[in-house]
Structure formats: C-alpha cells, structure tokens
Amino acid sequence: MHTRTVFFISDGTGITAETFGNAVLAQFEMKPRHVRLPFTDTVDKAHQAVRQINHTAELEGVRPIVFTTLANMEVLEVIETGCKGMLLDMFGTFVRPLEIELAVKSNHRIGRFSDVSKSKEYDARIAAIDFSLAHDDGQSNRDLEGADVILVGVSRSGKTPTSLYLAMQHGLKAANYPLIPEDFERKQLPPALMPHRKKIFGLTIQPERLSQIRNERRPDSRYASLENCRNEVSEAEAMMRRAGIRWLSTTTKSIEEIATTILQELKPERLVY
Amino acid sequence: MHTRTVFFISDGTGITAETFGNAVLAQFEMKPRHVRLPFTDTVDKAHQAVRQINHTAELEGVRPIVFTTLANMEVLEVIETGCKGMLLDMFGTFVRPLEIELAVKSNHRIGRFSDVSKSKEYDARIAAIDFSLAHDDGQSNRDLEGADVILVGVSRSGKTPTSLYLAMQHGLKAANYPLIPEDFERKQLPPALMPHRKKIFGLTIQPERLSQIRNERRPDSRYASLENCRNEVSEAEAMMRRAGIRWLSTTTKSIEEIATTILQELKPERLVY
Structure with a gap:
C-alpha cells in the first residue's frame, strides 16, 4: 500500500x-x-x-x-x-x-479560545490545576471543602493522571489520596476525608496489571510483587465496599474513559466543558 | 430566544x-x-x-x-x-x-482507546506525566537528557500547566524551571540547563497581567507588585535574548495555543498525537 x-x-x-x-x-x-x-x-x-x-x-x-x-x-x-x-x-x-x-449567520470566529486574559472560565481552569497539584497524593488536607472530587486508591491505580485530566479538561478541583497500610489496619478511609464522603470516588485495578506497572518503577521490590499487590487491592476494595463509595476498575481504561465515568457518576455542578 | x-x-x-x-x-x-x-x-x-x-x-x-x-x-x-x-x-x-x-470498509471500532493495558503509546503517555510532575518547577535536575522540552520563565508565566498539557496530550516529557533572582544576578540560565539549550523554550508575560495573576495568590505582596513584576519580566526577557533561546508571550494565550506554538518551533521527534 x-x-x-x-x-x-x-x-x-x-x-x-x-x-x-x-x-x-x-x-x-x-x-x-x-x-x-x-x-x-x-x-x-x-x-x-x-x-x-x-x-x-x-x-x-x-x-x-x-x-x-x-x-x-x-x-x-x-x-x-x-x-x-x-x-x-x-x-x-x-x-x-x-x-x-x-436562522442566524455564523460569526466565523477563529478557534475556541479568544483572549484568555479576559476569561473567567480560563482562570477557573488554571485554579483547578493549581488545586489538583497541591492536593496530589494526599499532600494537603487544607480546603478539601473546595474540592469537586476526591479520588482514592492504592499507589499507581491511576489517581494522579485522572486528577490532572479532570482539572485541565473540565476545570474540576480534584484531590487524590493514596490508600496505605495504616488505612487498611484501621479499616477506614483516611480520617480527613470522612466529612467529604459524597465527593469520594475510588479507583481499583487488577493486581496483575498493578504489579506490572509497579515493576517498571521499582523492579523486583516487595512493593511491586504480585503477592503484595493482591493484598493491597483486596484490602482497598473491601474498604471501599464498606465505606459505600462508588468505584471503578482502571485496568483497561484510558484516563479519558476513567474521567468520563467519574463525571457521569458524580455529576459535579461546576462543570466546564 | x-x-x-x-x-x-x-x-x-x-x-x-x-x-x-x-x-x-x-x-x-x-x-x-x-x-x-x-x-x-x-x-x-x-x-x-x-x-x-x-x-x-x-x-x-x-x-x-x-x-x-x-x-x-x-x-x-x-x-x-x-x-x-x-x-x-x-x-x-x-x-x-x-x-x-x-477502497476499504471501515472497521466500526468504538472509541479512540482500545485496551490501554496493552498499549505502548499509552504507557509512554503515563511515563511523560510522571516525568513532568517530577520535573515541575525545577524540582529535579536528574535525567534532563530524557526531557523532550524544558520550559523556563518567571513564576506564574504558565510553565506548569503547559508542561502538564504537553505530557498529557502529546506524551512529551516536559521539565520546567523558574527563573529567579539568583539567575538574574548571574545573568545566565540555570547552570543545570546549559547542556540542554536546544530543548529550552522560554515563556514570558506582560507585567500587568502577571501582577494581576500573582495578586490573586498573594494579594498586596512585593512578589505581586507591578514594579517587581516589571523588573522580573525585563530581566527574564533580557536573559532569554542573550541566551538565544526561543520564547513567546503567554499573556493572551490558552495552554493549547502555547503548546501548539512550542510544538511547531521545537518539533520534538517523539510526538504522540
């Protein structure tokens, strides 16, 4: 050809x-x-x-x-x-x-973006990116009332890219929190999140895929071992079930597909399309 | 209506x-x-x-x-x-x-994304997001050889959102470095960047707009004052001119417009569209 x-x-x-x-x-x-x-x-x-x-x-x-x-x-x-x-x-x-x-003529306006320095919508989008970066990986509990979405899940389940995508494409303030051994021992979501349960969305992933992803970062570590991944995922899923939060598996899904599913479920009000 | x-x-x-x-x-x-x-x-x-x-x-x-x-x-x-x-x-x-x-039938494939867990392109995109986060705001000088693009500019000139956009939408490893008073005194780009001059792209911004953006973060600070913004911007532009790097003004431009201009100029080889 x-x-x-x-x-x-x-x-x-x-x-x-x-x-x-x-x-x-x-x-x-x-x-x-x-x-x-x-x-x-x-x-x-x-x-x-x-x-x-x-x-x-x-x-x-x-x-x-x-x-x-x-x-x-x-x-x-x-x-x-x-x-x-x-x-x-x-x-x-x-x-x-x-x-x-x-029954009107088109305006032949070029591009989706006019002068962004005059756009409130654009300012909100940049503010959402700032917020999501400051609240990546449980870095800060400050101003969680301001969050539109809070993602939880084990390390490398897709929380960070999804948060940034929600901020960048939809202007949503997306915080994310890792679920870690202390949470599993307490058998509860991180305490700082409890007042915001309605905004929480869980991400899970198949242990085999998780182990593969983690092995690229830290080859042959306990962190990446299939046994450890199985254990973390099963603890995390049990916790999400107990907490009654919504969740989905990211195993075969792109960032866009994960984000679209979250938007459908949470229907946050402040949605910039 | x-x-x-x-x-x-x-x-x-x-x-x-x-x-x-x-x-x-x-x-x-x-x-x-x-x-x-x-x-x-x-x-x-x-x-x-x-x-x-x-x-x-x-x-x-x-x-x-x-x-x-x-x-x-x-x-x-x-x-x-x-x-x-x-x-x-x-x-x-x-x-x-x-x-x-x-002269072929379409395959009626649904969506742009098939199973991402089998896609090398998707893995590269996630790796680019990881890289760009780890190299945000001059956080790390490690592995700058691996960067596709290095953005420089004064604080709040648009480096972080642009880096994340380049990573997320184009799978580019985008580092970014703030230009700070020490650099202006030395009258040189940050030393760690010198071996990578070909990959550097500068962002500048009108002092009035910069002052407005910084005032939202730290109202009435010296950092946000118009005088300080004028000074930083003029030092930064003089430095970029001396260093002979390419640069553009972000004042009225969206992240998408900034990113598109950078791609046109730098034409990085590893370009995922």
Whole structure:
C-alpha cells in the first residue's frame, strides 16, 4: 500500500481538526503520516499549505486527505480552489445546515479560545490545576471543602493522571489520596476525608496489571510483587465496599474513559466543558 | 430566544463529539444547554437517549441539536429512526466518502482507546506525566537528557500547566524551571540547563497581567507588585535574548495555543498525537 499523508489545517491550534480527524481515521486500518498546519490564518499561509499538499500528492502518487477547520472563508477558498487533496471541510459541512436551523449567520470566529486574559472560565481552569497539584497524593488536607472530587486508591491505580485530566479538561478541583497500610489496619478511609464522603470516588485495578506497572518503577521490590499487590487491592476494595463509595476498575481504561465515568457518576455542578 | 439543548451521543467517551461540536457551535452566538450521553453502546441505551431527546424537544418547543460519533450501526439506526432532534452524524458524514477514497470498509471500532493495558503509546503517555510532575518547577535536575522540552520563565508565566498539557496530550516529557533572582544576578540560565539549550523554550508575560495573576495568590505582596513584576519580566526577557533561546508571550494565550506554538518551533521527534 502507498504511504498516505493526512493534513490537518486550521486557523487556530488545529487540535479540534486533529482530534476529530483521528477519530474518523481510527475507523480504518491505516497508519497515515500526520501533518498539522495550525495557525493557517492568512491567504499567504493558505497558498503555502496548498503547495505542500500538492507536492506531497505528487511524491506519493495518491491524493492526501485534508481535514480543515477553517472559520476564515478567504483561507478556505484558497485551499478549496488549489488543493489536489481530498478535502474534508469539517466546519462548512455542519455550520451551513446549522445556519438554516438556527436562522442566524455564523460569526466565523477563529478557534475556541479568544483572549484568555479576559476569561473567567480560563482562570477557573488554571485554579483547578493549581488545586489538583497541591492536593496530589494526599499532600494537603487544607480546603478539601473546595474540592469537586476526591479520588482514592492504592499507589499507581491511576489517581494522579485522572486528577490532572479532570482539572485541565473540565476545570474540576480534584484531590487524590493514596490508600496505605495504616488505612487498611484501621479499616477506614483516611480520617480527613470522612466529612467529604459524597465527593469520594475510588479507583481499583487488577493486581496483575498493578504489579506490572509497579515493576517498571521499582523492579523486583516487595512493593511491586504480585503477592503484595493482591493484598493491597483486596484490602482497598473491601474498604471501599464498606465505606459505600462508588468505584471503578482502571485496568483497561484510558484516563479519558476513567474521567468520563467519574463525571457521569458524580455529576459535579461546576462543570466546564 | 428559546432554550436550545445540544446532545452529544457517543459509544465511547463522547469527548470527540463534544470537542468538535463545541468548535462548530462556537461559530454561533448561543449558549445552549449541553447534555453528554457517553457509552451509548447498546440498542437499549439508544432507545433511552431517543426518549430523552424527544422529551426535551417537547418541553422546549424546538428540536434539540444532536451530535453523534457512533461506530455501532445498530445504535445509530435507533437514533436516526426515532429521534426528533436535528441529527448531525459526524462519523457517517466523513467515514462514507473515506471508504470510497480508500477502497476499504471501515472497521466500526468504538472509541479512540482500545485496551490501554496493552498499549505502548499509552504507557509512554503515563511515563511523560510522571516525568513532568517530577520535573515541575525545577524540582529535579536528574535525567534532563530524557526531557523532550524544558520550559523556563518567571513564576506564574504558565510553565506548569503547559508542561502538564504537553505530557498529557502529546506524551512529551516536559521539565520546567523558574527563573529567579539568583539567575538574574548571574545573568545566565540555570547552570543545570546549559547542556540542554536546544530543548529550552522560554515563556514570558506582560507585567500587568502577571501582577494581576500573582495578586490573586498573594494579594498586596512585593512578589505581586507591578514594579517587581516589571523588573522580573525585563530581566527574564533580557536573559532569554542573550541566551538565544526561543520564547513567546503567554499573556493572551490558552495552554493549547502555547503548546501548539512550542510544538511547531521545537518539533520534538517523539510526538504522540
């Protein structure tokens, strides 16, 4: 099979073009070469993009696939007119029918982000990242009332990446607490968390997978041994069951899937999408 | 104007549906109500979704807008047949022309993530998050050879969120170092960074905006005073110019825009998109 190149052209960051383009391409068994052309916001840059696409078409002998999210009509026109790729105009395809449905013209605003220094929503997102970092791994019990979510689980069950993702993508203040031998002996959740039970969500993981992850960090340690992992996981699950908190297994799940499940369950009010 | 509800239906997390749907909706001056229906992966759940959409249509007196990213054809069919919303089938619209272009059938794979416990790419992403956390705010000089990017800048110029974003979304190992008075006195970048100059990227920010951000943290402190911010920023910019490193101003930019610009400039090889 020929090499195929996929271009993602945007007048903003190109993240939307690429997220969506990748989801569409995941429907096919192919590993195309990716070229992202962000900030393509002038007619000059559009002509450059056209030259690059057409050059690739010649070299590879097949036309490249070109995903665009362009709000600037002049830029789009240059690409529509000159480009020898297969053009998939993601905005035009859906914006035009929506203009009819909503009976208004689109504003051709470029990108999802306008000047962030004037955005309260953006400030909240940065504050959520600060909070989640300060409350990573049980570092601080201060201001837990301010938390939207508190994750608990054994070491390396996925708490830290999930907390940071919830903060970064959803503007949620996410604290996380490790469950450790002292908790298992007391057979109770960490005492500082008790007043906030409604916000707690547990993460668990298969002992075999946990042992594999821990072995990458500390090979052949007791910490990583399958026996120890089995023991910690079974203690942690028993505790979560007793405490009556919601929990899920992260074994085969991505950060995005874990976060989406938590959001569905906890439905926190302050949700920035 | 009536309230409008927008539904995002997916058999996976729904993140792609929502990212793309939001970008399309940003082209219109409207603040619709958002309902995300992730993991809609059975005919039963599809019928539930249809009931919810049609109920909303009745209540609001206008048809809801329904973005779908559904790989499961049975689920899609239930929604196409029963739903009284305006259906925007994001996969079908682009997958069908691609099937013709590529001369293969799509595989109807659900979601971007298959079993992550078997994915090397996913492991690399988690390792990048670990690395970036361990190298946040100049915490560690260890293993800087392993870094893909090293960000420098004054306190609160945007280094930490950008590092975490680069790790989480692009699987890049991103260290970050604060520029502090000792560095300004020595008039040189932190010595530990000198061997890695090619990987360094500077962040700067307008003193007025910096003072505003710092005042939220430590109101009326010398640290947050406009005079001190002006001084730090001018020292930092002079140092970056002398060192000949690339840099940008974060004043009005989102994390995504900063990260995209850095990627364009540094073009690190190990790039997970």
